[in-house]
Amino acid sequence: MRIAPSLALLAMAVACSLLTGPAQAALRDRVFVASYGSDSNPCTFGSPCKTFQNALNAVAPGGEITAIDSAGFGPVFISQAVTITSPNGVEAGIAAAAGGNAVTIQAGLNDTVVLSGLTLEGAQSGTYGVYFAQGARLEIVNCTIRNYTTTGINFVPEASAVLNVTNTVISDNAGYGISLNPDEAGSSITAALNNVTINNNGTGVLVYGAESPIEVSITNSHIDNNLSTGVDAIGFSSNLVSVILKAVTLNQTNIGISVESNASVWLSRVTQTSASGFSSTGVNITGSNNAVYTDNTNHLMGAIVGNLTAWPPQ
Amino acid sequence: MRTTRLFLLPAAAVTCLLFAAAALAAQRERVFVASYGSDSNPCTFGSPCKTFQFAHDTVAAGGEVTAIDSAGFGPLAITKAITITSPAGIEAGIAAPATGISTAITINTPSSATVVLSGLTLEGANSAHTGINYGGAGNLEIVNCVVRNYVVDGINVEPTSGSPSVLISNTIVSGGSNGIFIFAPSGTIQAALDHVTIGNSNLGLGVETSGEAVEVQVSDSHIDNNGNYGIFTSGSSTAATVNVILSNVTLNQTPPGIDLVGHTNMWLSGVTQTAVPAFTSVGVNFDGTSTANAAFSDNTNHLMGGVSGGMLQAWTKQ
Numbered sequence: 193m194r195i196a197p198s199l200a201l202l203a204m205a206v207a208c209s210l211l212t213g214p215a216q217a218a219l220r221d222r223v224f225v226a227s228y229g230s231d232s233n234p235c236t237f238g239s240p241c242k243t244f245q246n247a248l249n250a251v252a253p254g255g256e257i258t259a260i261d262s263a264g265f266g267p268v269f270i271s272q273a274v275t276i277t278s279p280n281g282v283e284a285g286i287a288a289a290a291g292g293n294a295v296t297i298q299a300g301l302n303d304t305v306v307l308s309g310l311t312l313e314g315a316q317s318g319t320y321g322v323y324f325a326q327g328a329r330l331e332i333v334n335c336t337i338r339n340y341t342t343t344g345i346n347f348v349p350e351a352s353a354v355l356n357v358t359n360t361v362i363s364d365n366a367g368y369g370i371s372l373n374p375d376e377a378g379s380s381i382t383a384a385l386n387n388v389t390i391n392n393n394g395t396g397v398l399v400y401g402a403e404s405p406i407e408v409s410i411t412n413s414h415i416d417n418n419l420s421t422g423v424d425a426i427g428f429s430s431n432l433v434s435v436i437l438k439a440v441t442l443n444q445t446n447i448g449i450s451v452e453s454n455a456s457v458w459l460s461r462v463t464q465t466s467a468s469g470f471s472s473t474g475v476n477i478t479g480s481n482n483a484v485y486t487d488n489t490n491h492l493m494g495a496i497v498g499n500l501t502a503w504p505p506q
Numbered sequence: 507m508r509t510t511r512l513f514l515l516p517a518a519a520v521t522c523l524l525f526a527a528a529a530l531a532a533q534r535e536r537v538f539v540a541s542y543g544s545d546s547n548p549c550t551f552g553s554p555c556k557t558f559q560f561a562h563d564t565v566a567a568g569g570e571v572t573a574i575d576s577a578g579f580g581p582l583a584i585t586k587a588i589t590i591t592s593p594a595g596i597e598a599g600i601a602a603p604a605t606g607i608s609t610a611i612t613i614n615t616p617s618s619a620t621v622v623l624s625g626l627t628l629e630g631a632n633s634a635h636t637g638i639n640y641g642g643a644g645n646l647e648i649v650n651c652v653v654r655n656y657v658v659d660g661i662n663v664e665p666t667s668g669s670p671s672v673l674i675s676n677t678i679v680s681g682g683s684n685g686i687f688i689f690a691p692s693g694t695i696q697a698a699l700d701h702v703t704i705g706n707s708n709l710g711l712g713v714e715t716s717g718e719a720v721e722v723q724v725s726d727s728h729i730d731n732n733g734n735y736g737i738f739t740s741g742s743s744t745a746a747t748v749n750v751i752l753s754n755v756t757l758n759q760t761p762p763g764i765d766l767v768g769h770t771n772m773w774l775s776g777v778t779q780t781a782v783p784a785f786t787s788v789g790v791n792f793d794g795t796s797t798a799n800a801a802f803s804d805n806t807n808h809l810m811g812g813v814s815g816g817m818l819q820a821w822t823k824q
Contacts, residue, residue, distance in 0.1 A: 316568065392673070488823050
């Protein structure tokens with residue numbers, strides 16, 4: 193009787209993990225999605241995939257996902273370093289499911305995630321545009337993030353992280369345009385926002401250091417027409433919040449800048465508007481262990497509640 | 507006896523995705539127009555429509571219309587919340603009809619509806635009347651657009667009711683009798699204009715009200731080389747005051763740079779208005795016999811054409 197030789201189980205790359213791609217596919221450094229793509233494709237330029245999520249499963253850590261043409265490519269959960277980009281001329285969008293996020297990031301502690309040229313549309317039913325829970329660095333460039341019910345960019349890292357937002361429009365989010373809110377002790381945030389338009393949100397930028405310190409600089413930006421507060425800075429105990437505003441407009445908001453305990457704000461060339469028939473509070477300082485510094489180049493047309501401190505230039 | 511073993515065949519793809527691969531579930535509607543489209547199509551990316559109007563009528567409220575390639579997509583009347591977008595590099599033109607008053611985009615929306623116009627290049631060919639005529643009550647956002655060569659108005663903001671907020675950002679307007687005109691016949695308007703370039707119009711930016719007070723902030727903008735007015739303002743009463751805050755604005759070569767007709771408060775910071783021999787113009791003109799004009803300066807401006815008919819008041823910095 194002949195016994196069939198034992199057969200080694202053919203190894204399957206069981207792609208039940210978030211990091212590996214489809215079975216037997218080597219991860220590529222550069223993958224593509226397109227409106228005509230299919231998620232059974234290898235995500236090459238010639239055979240692109242249909243969703244960002246599937247492209248993510250096919251791309252190597254640190255690789256790049258590029259949208260070939262204009263379409264919606266679906267919500268995405270990112271757990272590795274990656275760049276997702278939509279070049280000029282292409283509108284790559286993500287429409288979040290009701291109550292969902294467009295982009296959720298839970299990456300490695302050393303991972304950088306870059307989102308470039310994307311349009312994230314919440315349709316007043318998605319909760320968060322970008323939800324960043326872990327990673328070393330998030331760069332958002334040339335994006336539009338709009339119409340989320342809670343927050344456009346929710347930066348809530350569980351370990352120290354850096355946020356860079358450039359040339360981006362964040363508007364019509366019912367809660368917050370950008371929320372900086374470290375999730376745990378030891379998860380300090382450093383953020384730089386440049387040439388950002390934050391328009392018609394509930395609160396433009398929330399800087400809330402309940403668990404860890406935060407330092408954010410906002411430059412050449414327009415935090416306009418937000419409904420309740422333009423910039424809201426709140427620290428806690430030794431978790432100091434520091435906000436530097438330079439060349440920023442704060443048009444027509446109930447409170448331009450709100451500063452609570454353990455928070456300091458530095459103002460240079462800030463214009464906060466209030467006109468007859470449009471009264472607003474320019475700066476509202478409450479609590480203790482806080483200060484608002486000015487170098488005398490600002491226009492705070494609304495009322496100033498509290499005292500400003502001199503910030504001499506060198 | 508032959509023993510057979512069950513072969514575990516390699517799976518083609520045993521992929522576990524956290525989200526359904528078919529990303530179409532519960533997505534907001536997204537429709538497309540293209541030069542090769544047809545208005546008997548469903549307006550999908552694969553079968554786009556031919557006109558903005560048909561796409562507008564097809565898409566859900568709050569949805570998005572995207573232009574796939576460069577073409578003329580016809581005049582558009584917007585009556586609901588919507589985003590109309592043309593990615594950079596694509597020119598979505600709207601050709602003027604042969605006769606009649608022609609407007610490229612007409613907006614008449616309820617106060618709950620926000621309209622977003624993004625990345626559009628509207629070409630009036632010096633025959634169409636108006637580029638964007640906003641007559642609604644909801645918020646308006648015009649971002650990364652070019653509106654040029656319309657005979658009457660490039661962008662006319664004239665809400666019928668409510669108190670909309672208006673954002674015009676990174677936009678170029680040129681040509682026409684008025685570049686951007688903001689007028690409140692009733693109600694209020696609050697507007698933020700940043701990185702706006704207005705040139706080669708007869709009147710660059712006009713702000714008027716006969717309803718309630720309006721407030722317009724213009725920052726990092728260039729209102730240059732316009733024919734007769736850089737900025738023209740006119741309120742109608744103490745309750746209907748025009749308020750304009752200028753931060754970092756150039757007013758090149760326009761006579762006058764700023765014309766205050768009545769019931770206007772204007773604040774100037776970082777404004778450069780030019781006038782040199784053979785190119786004389788007035789910087790700030792307190793026009794006519796109207797009273798209740800006030801202009802404030804924080805001493806960071808250059809009004810090379812000077813001030814006529816009134817005086818600047820101090821605008822202290824903090």
